[in-house]
């Protein structure tokens with residue numbers, strides 16, 4: 345059966361600060377530089393979510409892109425767009441994860457994976473990749 349990859353891209357704006365509370369202020373400044381500025385800074389994040397699967401002969405689709413749009417809305421856009429990642433997203437606020445793009449890609453993966461599990465339990469569709477552009481130059485890919 346042919347494996348096909350389906351991607352949807354969204355953009356969201358969020359602020360954050362790179363800071364490890366277990367380190368001293370000086371160590372934080374040394375490691376994170378300007379990204380440790382106490383009042384934070386913002387990004388226009390671009391995120392691509394790719395799923396893989398075989399084409400359902402009944403629909404001609406791997407997965408309905410409208411369903412993928414809803415998954416992305418619920419797991420990324422609603423909780424993160426125009427938010428402060430460190431204060432508004434529980435994985436960063438409560439679990440001590442530093443809001444690097446690496447960690448953000450894992451948080452997004454986990455959220456989508458959880459939702460896909462409940463929405464697509466009987467389907468062959470799998471989450472394949474989360475790709476985030478923090479800036480035009482800084483890009484992170486996570487494949488689970």
Ligand SMILES: Nc1nc2c(c(=O)[nH]1)N=C([C@H](O)[C@H](O)COP(=O)(O)OP(=O)(O)OP(=O)(O)O)CN2
Nearest residue numbers: 362376379385387443444445446478479480481482
């Ligand atoms: N491994 C990581 N390193 C850094 C991350 C990250 O998520 N993972 N994030 C940052 C900052 O959030 C920062 O906003 C990006 O820094 P920087 O590349 O300096 O920002 P610019 O793209 O604006 O850089 P210019 O070279 O000035 O264009 C830092 N490191």
Ligand SMILES: [Zn+2]
Nearest residue numbers: 360379385387
């Ligand atoms: Zn940043």
